[in-house]
Structure formats: structure tokens, C-alpha cells
Amino acid sequence: MIHIQHLNKSYKTAAGSIPVLQDINLHISKGDIFGIIGFSGAGKSTLIRCLNRLEEPDSGTIRIAGKVITELEEKELRQARQKIGMIFQQFNLLDAKTVYQNVAFPLEVAGYRKAFIREQVRAMLDLVQLSDKEDVYPFQLSGGQKQRVGIARALVNQPDLLLSDEATSALDPQTTYSILELLKEINRQLKLTIVLITHELDVLQHVCNNMAVLEKGRIVETGSVDKFFLYPQSDTAKRFVHIIDHYREKRNVWEGAGAGI
Amino acid sequence: MNDDLIDLLWKGLLETLYMVFWSSLFALVMGIILGVTLVVTEKGGIYPAPAVNKAIGTIINGVRSLPLIILIVLLLPLSRLIVGTTLGPTAAIVSLSIGAAPFLSRIIENSLKEVSAGKIEAAISVGATPFTIIFRVLIPEALPALVRGITIGIIGIMEFSAVAGAIGAGGLGSLAIRFGYQRFREDVLISTVILIILLVQIFQWSGDSIAKSIVKKRYKFE
Ligand SMILES: Nc1ncnc2c1ncn2[C@@H]1O[C@H](COP(=O)(O)OP(=O)(O)O)[C@@H](O)[C@H]1O
Ligand SMILES: [Mg+2]
Numbered sequence: 001m002i003h004i005q006h007l008n009k010s011y012k013t014a015a016g017s018i019p020v021l022q023d024i025n026l027h028i029s030k031g032d033i034f035g036i037i038g039f040s041g042a043g044k045s046t047l048i049r050c051l052n053r054l055e056e057p058d059s060g061t062i063r064i065a066g067k068v069i070t071e072l073e074e075k076e077l078r079q080a081r082q083k084i085g086m087i088f089q090q091f092n093l094l095d096a097k098t099v100y101q102n103v104a105f106p107l108e109v110a111g112y113r114k115a116f117i118r119e120q121v122r123a124m125l126d127l128v129q130l131s132d133k134e135d136v137y138p139f140q141l142s143g144g145q146k147q148r149v150g151i152a153r154a155l156v157n158q159p160d161l162l163l164s165d166e167a168t169s170a171l172d173p174q175t176t177y178s179i180l181e182l183l184k185e186i187n188r189q190l191k192l193t194i195v196l197i198t199h200e201l202d203v204l205q206h207v208c209n210n211m212a213v214l215e216k217g218r219i220v221e222t223g224s225v226d227k228f229f230l231y232p233q234s235d236t237a238k239r240f241v242h243i244i245d246h247y248r249e250k251r252n253v254w255e256g257a258g259a260g261i
Numbered sequence: 262m263n264d265d266l267i268d269l270l271w272k273g274l275l276e277t278l279y280m281v282f283w284s285s286l287f288a289l290v291m292g293i294i295l296g297v298t299l300v301v302t303e304k305g306g307i308y309p310a311p312a313v314n315k316a317i318g319t320i321i322n323g324v325r326s327l328p329l330i331i332l333i334v335l336l337l338p339l340s341r342l343i344v345g346t347t348l349g350p351t352a353a354i355v356s357l358s359i360g361a362a363p364f365l366s367r368i369i370e371n372s373l374k375e376v377s378a379g380k381i382e383a384a385i386s387v388g389a390t391p392f393t394i395i396f397r398v399l400i401p402e403a404l405p406a407l408v409r410g411i412t413i414g415i416i417g418i419m420e421f422s423a424v425a426g427a428i429g430a431g432g433l434g435s436l437a438i439r440f441g442y443q444r445f446r447e448d449v450l451i452s453t454v455i456l457i458i459l460l461v462q463i464f465q466w467s468g469d470s471i472a473k474s475i476v477k478k479r480y481k482f483e
Pocket of ligand 2: 044045046166
């Protein structure tokens with residue numbers, strides 16, 4: 001589904017050129033929920049934003065669903081983006097539009113007829129359980145409801161791929177859980193591939209099948225989520241999982257001593 | 262109150278409204294085009310074009326740094342070319358529009374810049390064209406700020422028109438100077454001032470009401 005080869009990206013600043021992604025190679029299968037984890041500043045957002053070219057890579061190739069994204073012209077790129085949904089930490093809904101109009105926007109951009117748009121938007125709002133909020137403005141919604149609108153907007157044009165950049169990081173644990181459940185449900189129902197960025201183990205453990213660890217702009221580890229928790233290899237992975245090990249040891253000590261908690 | 266006062270004020274008021282209406286319209290058209298272009302072409306904008314951005318910015322700053330009265334004098338030949346005269350309200354519209362356009366451009370630029378980069382990115386990510394982003398995202402999202410800014414701009418043009426009155430543009434400004442200052446008609450001076458204050462209040466109130474109604478629609482709890 002997604003093939004990334006030798007991807008490089010650096011930011012030019014007054015102090016010179018700072019490499020942010022270095023020789024990224026990654027393969028993500030169709031239908032997977034793929035997590036990318038790393039500490040703040042590791043380059044996670046830059047990587048996911050290269051996938052729909054919100055950031056322009058310096059070099060390397062990205063292939064998504066057979067299309068070489070990195071070679072597309074403006075117009076082709078806009079068409080490709082219609083089939084790559086994206087959700088954001090800050091939701092990024094339009095204040096001037098109602099829930100309905102926000103979700104309808106991608107379909108209007110794609111030039112569909114009104115009747116078709118109505119049908120699709122209604123079905124999408126039904127899926128994210130916001131049918132009763134159609135004519136409400138985003139301001140009136142809770143964080144979780146806003147992200148549901150964001151998800152509906154990202155999926156209404158039936159994309160092959162959903163990109164999620166810390167989509168639950170602004171939400172409380174309970175709302176995070178319900179949004180993650182929704183993503184899992186959508187992945188199952190629509191056979192949608194999801195690439196999800198997070199710095200939270202919870203999120204990773206709850207929804208992802210496979211994953212990669214990003215450390216200072218390099219992928220230092222990739223494989224199944226189970227393998228990551230059981231046999232962390234990289235420094236970053238060990239630092240993430242360390243706390244779990246800490247308690248596992250504690251438990252062993254307790255149980256060895258016959259003590260209860 | 263005598264009849265000639267009412268006649269004078271009425272004529273002055275009509276001339277002022279005439280100048281303000283057309284100057285605002287032309288300045289607004291130029292201001293929106295330039296303001297939108299500035300935002301769109303800036304570094305990191307939706308259609309970056311640093312050279313264009315720099316050129317427009319420099320021209321705007323140049324025009325803005327000239328005192329209005331000097332700008333009007335400089336633009337007299339242009340007035341003659343376009344409307345055939347350098348006197349009267351119609352001639353003043355040329356100078357006022359061009360004088361106010363850079364000011365409005367900056368106001369509009371600043372209002373548009375308030376729209377968060379995230380909203381623009383969301384639009385880019387669904388495959389929207391720059392044209393769609395400008396008209397369906399940027400301008401609607403900035404609308405309350407735009408209305409407030411444009412109100413300030415129109416009131417500014419109103420003040421400009423009074424200054425232009427000093428050099429033969431007509432309107433309330435010219436009334437105050439010709440009768441109030443040069444002929445010591447205090448009644449004319451005072452009524453003109455009151456009228457100008459009233460006009461400014463009405464403009465401000467209208468702008469505020471429009472902006473408020475937009476905000477209320479979007480940001481209210483049920
Ligand atoms: N527009 C930019 N200009 C310069 N540096 C940037 C820019 N965006 C991100 N960076 C830098 O790139 C690095 C990676 O950023 P990012 O991809 O946002 O990391 P993450 O999402 O993992 O926290 C950081 O050091 C950040 O400061
Ligand atoms: Mg980030």
C-alpha cells in the first residue's frame with residue numbers, strides 16, 4: 001500500500017540546513033493500522049506530512065496505492081490528496097461552516113452533485129454518530145465530537161488511506177478511547193489503511209498492528225506492536241517500555257515474596 | 262437655523278457620501294485584490310511568490326508613507342486624465358481610492374493572516390485548489406475580522422475626504438473650511454462637525470453590528 005524509499009527531508013533555517021528525516025525506508029500493508037512512535041521533535045509530523053506532501057521531501061520516493069506521490073504534478077497531487085484523508089490534533093474544522101458543510105467540503109472540492117453529497121455526508125455523520133448535529137457550528141461541539149467531524153470529513157470521499165497526526169492528543173483518556181474504537185471500527189468496516197502518529201503507548205497498544213520507532217529523524221525499529229513491547233530494541237523503544245518493565249520486575253519481586261498488592 | 266445652512270449641509274452631506282461611497286468601493290476592490298495576493302504569495306502561503314509579494318509590499322509601503330495631502334497633489338494629473346478635472350468630488354474619488362487602497366490592503370492582509378494555518382492545511386489535504394481555499398476557506402473564516410477592518414477603512418476614507426475638501430474636493434470638509442474657517446460662519450462649522458461625528462458613529466455602529474451578527478451565528482451556545 002505504502003512504500004517509502006530513501007526519504008530525506010531537512011529544514012532550512014538561519015542557522016543552516018537541519019536534517020529532520022534521514023534515509024527513511026518503510027513498507028505499510030493494505031488494511032494495516034500502522035503506528036509511528038517517537039519522542040517530541042523526532043520528525044513524526046514531518047514524516048506523515050510528506051505522505052500527502054504537505055511537506056515537500058528533499059529526495060526519495062513515496063508510493064501510495066501504486067501512485068508515485070513524490071513525482072505528481074500540482075493537479076495530479078490534488079487528485080491524489082482527495083483519496084488520502086487526514087485528521088489533526090487541533091481538529092482544524094472550519095468555524096464558518098456547520099458540521100454538515102464541513103463534512104461536505106471535500107466532496108464539493110471533488111465536484112460531486114448535491115444529491116450525492118447529501119447522501120454521502122448523511123451516511124458519514126451516521127457512522128460517527130453525529131446525525132443530530134448536522135446544522136450545528138463546530139464551536140458548540142466537545143473535543144471528541146469535533147474529532148468525529150474531522151474523521152467524517154477525512155473519510156467522506158472514501159479514501160484508501162487515513163493519516164492521523166496525534167489525533168487524540170488533545171482529548172481526555174475516555175474520549176481518546178472512544179475515538180480509537182471508532183478508528184478500529186472504520187478500519188474493519190471500510191478496509192481502510194490507517195497511519196497513526198502518537199507519542200502515547202496506550203494509543204499504540206490499543207489500535208495498531210505494526211509500527212515503527214522514529215528517533216532523531218531515523219527509523220530505528222520496525223515490526224509488530226507485540227514485538228515492540230516484548231523485545232524493545234532501540235534506545236527510544238527501551239525508554240518507552242522501560243516503565244512497563246519496571247512494574248513487571250516489581251510484580252515478580254512481590255509475587256516471589258508472596259506479598260499482595 | 263436658516264435655509265441656506267440646511268441647503269449647504271445637505272449638499273455637503275451628499276457630496277461626502279458620494280465621495281466616500283465610490284472611493285470605498287474602488288479602494289475595497291483594490292484592497293481585497295492586493296491584501297489577498299499578499300497573504301497568498303507570502304513565504305509558506307498557499308501560492309508562494311516572494312518576488313510578487315516583495316514588489317506589492319514595497320509599493321504599498323511607499324504610497325502609505327506619503328502624507329495624504331501630498332498624495333492628492335501628486336495624483337492630480339491622474340484625476341485630470343481619468344475624469345477630466347482636478348476639482349470637485351468626482352476628481353477626489355481618484356485620489357481617495359488610490360490613497361486608501363494600501364491602507365485597506367494591510368488591514369485585509371492582517372485579517373486574513375488570523376486564519377490558522379491548520380484550517381488551510383485541512384483544505385489542502387482534501388485536494389482543494391488555491392482558488393477554492395481563498396474563496397471558501399480564507400475569506401469566510403476571516404469574515405468578522407474583515408468586516409471590522411473594512412469599517413475602520415471606510416471611516417478612514419471619510420476622514421481623508423474631509424482633508425481632500427481643503428483643496429477643492431467639496432463635501433463636508435470643504436464646507437467647514439470655506440465657510441467655517443474662511444468666512445467665520447460658526448454655525449456652519451459646528452453643524453458640519455456634528456454631522457461628521459454622526460456619520461462616523463453610524464458607520465462604526467453598522468460595521469460592528471454586521472460583525473457581531475456573524476460572530477453570534479458561529480460562536481453561540483444553544
Ligand atoms: N517548518 C519548520 N522549520 C524548521 N524546523 C522545523 C519545521 N517544522 C519542524 N521543524 C523541526 O523538525 C523537527 C521535527 O519536527 P516534527 O516533525 O514536528 O516532530 P514530531 O512531530 O516528532 O514532534 C523538530 O526539531 C522541529 O523543530
Ligand atoms: Mg508532531
